[in-house]
Amino acid sequence: MNPSIIRIGFLRGALEIKQFFRQRESVVFTLLFPIMLLFIFGSVFTDTIAPGVTFSQYFVAGMIASGLVNTGFQQLAIMIPVERDFGTLKRLRGTPMSPVSYFIGKAILVTVSTAIQVAILILVGRLFFGLILPTTSERWIRFAILIVLGSICATILGIAFSAVPKSGRGASAVVSPVVIILQFISGVFFVFSQLPTWMQQIAAVFPLKWLTQGMRSVFLPDSFAMREPAQSWEFNRTLIILLIWTLIGTFFAIRSFKWSEK
Amino acid sequence: MSAISVTGLTKSYPDKVLGKKMAVDGLDLEVAHGEIFAILGPNGAGKTTTVEILEGYRQRDGGAVTVLGQDPGAISKSDRAWRSRIGIVLQSTHDAADLTVRESVSHFSHYYPNPRDPQEVIAAVGLLEKAEAKVGTLSGGQRRRLDVALGIIGRPEILFLDEPTTGFDPEARRSFWDLIRELKKSGTTILLTTHYLDEAEALADRVAVITNGRIVEVATPATLGGRNTAKARITWIEEGSYQELESDDPTGEVMRLSQRFNGEIPELTVTRPTLEDIYLKMIGHS
Incomplete structure (x- = not known):
């Protein structure tokens, strides 16, 4: 009998986390970079953007949303091509380890790094920028749904996109601009309603815009919903769009995942 | 029944000039259980392509192949039983730099139904002193021995070694050969590709010489090319x-x-x- 796929998946998860914390770059890039951004933006823009809403409050909501994209999409879409280059994937393909175990391991890595990043953002936001936390259970449930669905979506899209970079060395240069441009047009660094309409429309095709909007529905007062493009939080539409992207990602992840270069 | 049986194997790759290039062109091979079989040949002769078809990494164009009674080209990704019975040492790897030797070997042992003891395997490949060292700090030869450790941790019936001692110093090569002989004693069938003729001579029961994707001759190292009867x-x-x-x-x-x-x-x-x-x-x- 071969050992269970799930058990090996968890062992892989533990190994992935161990490796994550031993790589100084990944810890700095994934965990400290968002905090630095929060300090810079939080210190520069001290205005209130609507009655009772500070820019920091707005920005933290957006940073949590883009945190899911960083730890899920960006991390995996860069890491997997590197593993392909280094022969990790080819070696694993030659063992009885099931590919499912490999992806369980990656999902665990994303879950843990996301949880840490979100916790740090909330903590720093609370301590230094007067972040107001949601008070109703309904908002916390919405928060949990967004984190889980958003992470799954970002993870699967990261796995799917890992087939795009031709080499591990070039992966960062291919993946990072995609993420940064999405952050600019999806209402992370700027207030979404102040962006040109055409830019808003482009952003609305991609999941990050919906994640940031969803996070605003968690962290901002309901009165702010009037300022969203549809004058509402559109929570159900957000879930549908994330699901559609998850399905698209799954299709391409299965179709185009590459275990070795050739 | 042979451990490995290959008849009429063909494989071509797309080629810009010729349209397609035959990497393996009608190759026949039989490897018996418990044998150390070496494949010799110049670069581009089709050694790695052949071995990767046997390992289930590549699909062939034609011919019949069985490894441990099964067709590697028909093994689905979810069939883990066959993979548990073979061990693979690839040409070069740079992975898992942040793990220690012991962590890597122990982790891989969990993939197999009946693994060897990680501690014993680390000792067998001569890495006991480096067991707690990060893989990224190992020398080329030590790194290669770790590759072998990961290849044999699952107690494979067949071990594939693709140019295992490239970059070894003479002493490391000798101790590596001893390790391979020990594996043979424990009943492991070993298929080895190598550039080093002394290695084939020291280890192999039989050698096959491949050029242009075809077998030129299969013989014992002592009789290859009529060597024993040559003037x-x-x-x-x-x-x-x-x-x-x-x-x-x-x-x-x-x-x-x-x-x-x-x-x-x-x-x-x-x-x-x-x-x-x-x-x-x-x-x-x-």
């Missing part, structure tokens, strides 16, 4: 000058020379062609 070369010094002759009867020649010199023949050597001489002739670089 011996006798050299000596006579009246201050170098003499040499080739003979089917070297013992008789030496005796006749000895009579002529009335005893000791100055600077006598008797040599048969080395495996390298035979090999170079076979691949057309004599």
